[in-house]
Amino acid sequence: MNTKSENRLAFENEVMVNLDSMYRYALHLVRNQDDASDLVQETCARSLKATNRFKQGTNARAWLYAIMRNIFFNQRRAKSRGEIPSNWTDEVESGDQRFTGSVWPQPFEMFLRDMMREDIDKAMAMLSIDFRGVVLLCDVEGFSYAETAEILDIPVGTVRSRLHRARALLQKMLSQWFNEGLGVNES
Amino acid sequence: MKGWESMSPECLFVLDNYNDYISGELDPDRVSRVEAHIRSCPNCEIFLGKASRIHGRTAGLLRVQAPQTLRKSISSLLEKT
Numbered sequence: 001m002n003t004k005s006e007n008r009l010a011f012e013n014e015v016m017v018n019l020d021s022m023y024r025y026a027l028h029l030v031r032n033q034d035d036a037s038d039l040v041q042e043t044c045a046r047s048l049k050a051t052n053r054f055k056q057g058t059n060a061r062a063w064l065y066a067i068m069r070n071i072f073f074n075q076r077r078a079k080s081r082g083e084i085p086s087n088w089t090d091e092v093e094s095g096d097q098r099f100t101g102s103v104w105p106q107p108f109e110m111f112l113r114d115m116m117r118e119d120i121d122k123a124m125a126m127l128s129i130d131f132r133g134v135v136l137l138c139d140v141e142g143f144s145y146a147e148t149a150e151i152l153d154i155p156v157g158t159v160r161s162r163l164h165r166a167r168a169l170l171q172k173m174l175s176q177w178f179n180e181g182l183g184v185n186e187s
Numbered sequence: 188m189k190g191w192e193s194m195s196p197e198c199l200f201v202l203d204n205y206n207d208y209i210s211g212e213l214d215p216d217r218v219s220r221v222e223a224h225i226r227s228c229p230n231c232e233i234f235l236g237k238a239s240r241i242h243g244r245t246a247g248l249l250r251v252q253a254p255q256t257l258r259k260s261i262s263s264l265l266e267k268t
């Protein structure tokens with residue numbers, strides 16, 4: 001009979017609240033849905049073992065991201081050395097509901113949104129991992145420049161310049177959808 | 188910027204700072220300066236509006252959700268551990 005501590009419950013809440021955001025970050029790192037799900041699972045398993053280091057009221061999401069990033073880079077290093085990384089082995093079915101957002105309900109809008117999403121996905125894939133990272137953290141997840149800098153372990157000035165450049169590139173690649181060009185090219 | 192013959196130093200100021208403005212990372216003095224300018228410059232007002240819309244749409248579309256299968260396996264992991 002063991003009741004969960006208040007800290008543990010707070011931790012679980014943070015995990016569930018941040019699950020979408022963790023998945024998006026995983027998708028950004030590994031670029032495929034199955035591996036992204038695996039990475040999120042591994043991150044949860046690892047962070048569960050470290051809940052004693054979790055402090056309520058701190059930025060749990062940034063902490064979870066940092067753990068995920070570590071796992072990802074360790075696995076990548078291990079792979080490049082020809083070793084097999086220790087993978088989470090629980091049942092993970094392929095997620096086919098990648099695009100289940102509920103922003104625009106009408107059929108035509110949904111069709112349009114899917115088309116745009118495909119293009120945005122392609123455009124994002126064309127950005128380097130460094131550029132994609134700042135777009136995701138700042139623009140999608142709403143982290144501040146300072147928080148993003150901390151998560152990625154780079155200077156704030158680098159966050160700013162990468163973000164501005166990435167936005168300009170994305171806008172250029174997606175200009176067909178935004179049939180209103182900004183008429184400004186940062187380079 | 189094309190067709191901005193009347194671009195003033197304040198327009199250039201907006202151009203230099205709009206990205207940080209959209210990110211909410213501009214300091215309050217600069218925010219006031221940007222906002223004061225767009226009240227009197229239709230070009231910059233339109234420009235900033237477009238930039239915000241494009242930014243909002245892109246971010247919205249990138250906001251993918253976790254698959255239900257993953258959500259379920261994470262809940263059961265938390266439950267049994």
Ligand SMILES: [Zn+2]
Binds near residue numbers: 224231
């Ligand atoms: Zn102006």
